[in-house]
Amino acid sequence: MASAERTPGLVSVIIPAFNAERWIADTIASVRDQTHQAVEVIVSDDGSADATVAIASGAADRVTQGRGGGPGGARNAGMRVARGEFLQFLDADDLLAPDKLARQVAVLSSSGADVAWEPYHYLLPRSAPNDGFVVGPRVAPDLGPDLEASLLTARGFVQIGALLIRRSARTNAIWFAEGREAVEDVRYLVELAMAGARFVSSESDEPGLLFRQHTGVRYSTRPAATFARGCAANADWARAHWERDGPLTPARRAALSEAYAFAARQLALLDSGAFHRVASRGMSLGPDFLRQLPARLRWLSKLVGYERAESLAVRWRRARQMGSAPGVERP
Numbered sequence: 001m002a003s004a005e006r007t008p009g010l011v012s013v014i015i016p017a018f019n020a021e022r023w024i025a026d027t028i029a030s031v032r033d034q035t036h037q038a039v040e041v042i043v044s045d046d047g048s049a050d051a052t053v054a055i056a057s058g059a060a061d062r063v064t065q066g067r068g069g070g071p072g073g074a075r076n077a078g079m080r081v082a083r084g085e086f087l088q089f090l091d092a093d094d095l096l097a098p099d100k101l102a103r104q105v106a107v108l109s110s111s112g113a114d115v116a117w118e119p120y121h122y123l124l125p126r127s128a129p130n131d132g133f134v135v136g137p138r139v140a141p142d143l144g145p146d147l148e149a150s151l152l153t154a155r156g157f158v159q160i161g162a163l164l165i166r167r168s169a170r171t172n173a174i175w176f177a178e179g180r181e182a183v184e185d186v187r188y189l190v191e192l193a194m195a196g197a198r199f200v201s202s203e204s205d206e207p208g209l210l211f212r213q214h215t216g217v218r219y220s221t222r223p224a225a226t227f228a229r230g231c232a233a234n235a236d237w238a239r240a241h242w243e244r245d246g247p248l249t250p251a252r253r254a255a256l257s258e259a260y261a262f263a264a265r266q267l268a269l270l271d272s273g274a275f276h277r278v279a280s281r282g283m284s285l286g287p288d289f290l291r292q293l294p295a296r297l298r299w300l301s302k303l304v305g306y307e308r309a310e311s312l313a314v315r316w317r318r319a320r321q322m323g324s325a326p327g328v329e330r331p
Contacts, residue, residue: 012084016074020092036102072176072184100208104164118202183230228266235259261292
């Protein structure tokens with residue numbers, strides 16, 4: 001993973017950043033306020049045009065410059081210089097609760113596991129403008145017995161900041177996919193599971209990661225079509241791995257079907273060429289794909305085929321957005 005000499009007990013907190021001047025100081029402060037004091041803060045900037053680098057240079061231990069590789073490339077740049085025994089990835093607009101690192105270092109140290117995970121909490125804006133944020137709902141990922149399959153699904157999605165990773169023989173070989181179209185965090189976690197990394201839950205109801213919701217630009221946010229193509233690419237990659245190294249179990253077929261169905265439904269509205277390619281891959285999995293569709297669309301697909309059914313659904317969705325359209329019925 002990285003060639004830097006490791007310091008036992010040290011947590012390297014890697015913060016990928018792009019035009020994050022509004023948030024970066026608070027994010028770094030939340031790391032400095034940890035009860036686990038053995039931390040280094042690495043801000044990996046990816047070409048910010050605002051004051052992000054200037055603010056980070058006065059507060060972080062190190063600031064690295066990305067190479068336009070998106071969040072994955074920025075995280076990789078941070079890993080190359082990290083000295084810690086543990087890695088904490090933290091987006092530049094999110095926060096860590098004070099006990100988060102201490103709790104997860106203890107869990108990894110006592111269990112010998114490679115990855116500690118836990119639920120995370122939304123950080124929601126108050127009703128009045130510029131009135132700050134309040135801790136919101138708790139989100140608990142559903143990780144089933146097949147970890148690889150679970151992590152590929154929306155139900156099993158774990159925010160990358162809710163994890164703490166021990167650098168080991170299993171985790172050191174795994175890097176983030178780079179590029180603006182990559183859904184790199186999902187692929188990274190699935191690849192850790194494929195490498196045999198052992199995941200353990202911190203089993204805490206206390207906030208650890210505070211996932212901030214706001215109307216500004218998030219570095220990890222992508223256009224809907226880009227995100228959908230990235231989800232389909234992750235499914236292609238996982239499917240190739242499972243078909244080559246096996247087994248392609250029912251749980252994994254269902255996870256792939258879910259990923260393809262989500263991507264196809266998004267792309268039907270946004271990118272017809274990509275839609276047909278993704279739909280074909282999903283349908284090749286058989287009945288599992290259709291089971292992921294809404295009931296009416298599933299019924300219509302059995303009559304006219306999925307792609308035709310989705311075409312009708314697109315007409316209906318667009319008509320609804322415009323207000324009304326005589327003769328267009330909901331699939």
